[in-house]
Amino acid sequence: VQVQESGPGLVKPSETLSLTCAVSGGSISRYYWSWIRQPAGKGLEWFGRIYASGSTDYNPSLKSRVTMSVDTSKNQLSLKLKSVTAADTAVYYCASSGFYGDAFDIWGQGTPVTVSS
C-alpha cells in the first residue's frame, strides 16, 4: 500500500487548510486512517482517525477545528482544519493502523504546510 498526501503548501491565517491523502495498491477499507502532524524540529501530534464507513475519532484538543472525510470510490481521504494560525505550520502525514493493532504501520511521505500571510 502506498500513500500520498497533497495540499496547498501555503495557507493564510484564519483560512481553512484542506489536505488530501491518496491510497494506492490496496483498499482504503482495510485500515483505519489517521492524520498526524509534526512541526519542524518537534514531535508528533495525532489529529484523529477515520474508517472507510466514515466513522471518526478526533483528538479532543483539535476537534472543534477538524473535519475528516473519506471517498472510497476514489480511495482518498481528506482533512480540513479551519481557522489556522502560525502554530499549525507543520508537515502533515496520513498514516494507517489496524494491521499491527493501533500502531501506525504505513505512512505517507508527508506534505509541508506553512501558515503565513
Added chain:
Amino acid sequence: QSVLTQPPSVSGVPGQRVTISCTGSGSNIGAGYDVHWYQQFPGTAPKLLIYDNNNRPSGIPDRFSGSKSGTSASLAITGLQAEDEADYYCQSFDSSLIAWVFGGGTKLTVL
C-alpha cells in the same frame, strides 16, 4: 510538554547496546495501553519499529527490542550501527486525553 517523556538524546559507539526510555502515567502506559516505537530519519516519515510493546513488524532486525513495565517502556538497540542514527518516538493511548499520544522524541547519535 509531551504526555510521554523521553530523553532528548542518547549516544553510543558501534557495537554497543543502548536503551531509550518512555515514561508515562496511569492514564496511558500505566493503564495497560500498548506502546509502539518509531524510527525517523531527517526529512522522512516515521517508520514502525516495535508494536504492542515488544513485537517487531516483518523486516525489522532483531537488534531492536521493546519492553514495558508499570508506567514506562523502553526500546533497546543492540549491536549499534552507524545507520541507527535517527530520532526515535514512543506512542501509546491516553484515556484522559482520549487520544493517541507520542513522546517528544530521542535523538540517537552513534559516535
